[in-house]
Amino acid sequence: MSMDIKEIAEQYGTPLYVYDFDYIEERYNSLKDAFAGKKSLINYAVKANSNLSVIAHLAKLGAGADCVSIGEVKRALSAGVSKYQIIFSGVGKRDDEIKAALEYDILLINLESEAEMKRVEMVAKALGKEARISIRVNPNIDPQTHPYISTGLHENKFGVEIEMAKRMYIYAKKSEFLNPVGIHFHIGSQLTKLEPIAEACGIVADLVRSLKAIDIDIKFFDVGGGIGVVYDDEKTISPQAYTDAIFQATKGLDVTILCEPGRYMVANAGVFLTKVLYEKVNEDKRFVIVDGAMNDLIRPSLYNAYHRIEAVAKEGEKTPADVVGPVCESGDFFGKNVPLPALEHNDLIAVHSAGAYGFTMSSNYNTRPKPAEVAIQGDKVKLIRKRETYEDQVRLELECMEESAK
Numbered sequence: 001m002s003m004d005i006k007e008i009a010e011q012y013g014t015p016l017y018v019y020d021f022d023y024i025e026e027r028y029n030s031l032k033d034a035f036a037g038k039k040s041l042i043n044y045a046v047k048a049n050s051n052l053s054v055i056a057h058l059a060k061l062g063a064g065a066d067c068v069s070i071g072e073v074k075r076a077l078s079a080g081v082s083k084y085q086i087i088f089s090g091v092g093k094r095d096d097e098i099k100a101a102l103e104y105d106i107l108l109i110n111l112e113s114e115a116e117m118k119r120v121e122m123v124a125k126a127l128g129k130e131a132r133i134s135i136r137v138n139p140n141i142d143p144q145t146h147p148y149i150s151t152g153l154h155e156n157k158f159g160v161e162i163e164m165a166k167r168m169y170i171y172a173k174k175s176e177f178l179n180p181v182g183i184h185f186h187i188g189s190q191l192t193k194l195e196p197i198a199e200a201c202g203i204v205a206d207l208v209r210s211l212k213a214i215d216i217d218i219k220f221f222d223v224g225g226g227i228g229v230v231y232d233d234e235k236t237i238s239p240q241a242y243t244d245a246i247f248q249a250t251k252g253l254d255v256t257i258l259c260e261p262g263r264y265m266v267a268n269a270g271v272f273l274t275k276v277l278y279e280k281v282n283e284d285k286r287f288v289i290v291d292g293a294m295n296d297l298i299r300p301s302l303y304n305a306y307h308r309i310e311a312v313a314k315e316g317e318k319t320p321a322d323v324v325g326p327v328c329e330s331g332d333f334f335g336k337n338v339p340l341p342a343l344e345h346n347d348l349i350a351v352h353s354a355g356a357y358g359f360t361m362s363s364n365y366n367t368r369p370k371p372a373e374v375a376i377q378g379d380k381v382k383l384i385r386k387r388e389t390y391e392d393q394v395r396l397e398l399e400c401m402e403e404s405a406k
């Protein structure tokens, strides 16, 4: 993808997100192939990159969507994902979101607490509908990843314990307005070890077996997302090893396997492009100040996450530099001690593996407009989100200010 990167940056300006759609297709197919011969549905986790064109691209390949707000459900629907391939997860759904999800008639609402189950039942009753539900079980497994993105331990806010899940299934089975057809878990993100996933699958599959014994028939076995990717030199899980572990654990169960990969699909498909504004040296420390900032890509600031950084088409002896943005915070950096050649104004910097949790976590901090997004597919380059303007940013405030000044 590096071939036209400079031209693309010239044409669309910086800061800019660029996604390789062919790579996304390869990733989707690699996982789908690993599920060959089994009933499965890949529900792309929209939160990783919710650009409509990205979702539409995956929908065309056959992907469903895993959504965590009604906004994401709406994105999935308008990008062409079939309603029966959409699931709605998250610990805190509002009544209006539950109502909309029931009216859209999506595949499943994932429940994360008993209180939420009662809420969903109430809303379904008011609509005279039956809600297809799945319960998120917390298997109490340490996924061995960053604590901020680990979710499968009892100390986390996600899901319910096995015994509680059982009680909820029994309640739901009796309810006129709930139809318990799914089971769900998600133990964390950027998982690079197979064992915790295999273990969680085993625990949850055993629960499915014990539910079957009391006549509760689970049809959808949702293993969540979390497959890790290479940012630096991580050893990752192969799609086949992943699905083999799932097949092994669910042996003998007649279920459709759902999974919710986000990062796996898009992280390495994306590059964030930013231009050098200035170089500066404080004492002995070299800083490269660029036109992108933490508001555009917050992962380094928030998680101290590593993203490989390179100067595009620039040779020369490399010395370490901190690559920092214009935002007035010391935490505004993309990389520390990055080996870079001498740079000049307007030289292009590529921040790699930025396709997941990049744009979706961006903000307008410092009244900085959100960057544009571009897709490369075959030999075509297309704009998939325009650069935000100042007017876009103040639109919802301006009228209010003028109104209140009257």
Ligand code: LLP
Pocket: 045, 048, 066, 089, 149, 186, 188, 189, 190, 191, 224, 225, 226, 227, 260, 261, 262, 263, 264, 299, 303, 356, 357
């Ligand atoms: N399903 C559920 C229920 C989730 O909570 C998540 C991610 C996924 C699927 C997708 O996980 P993935 O396949 O992308 O690992 N902002 C953080 C990541 C937060 C992930 C939250 N949940 C980051 O930038 O690393």
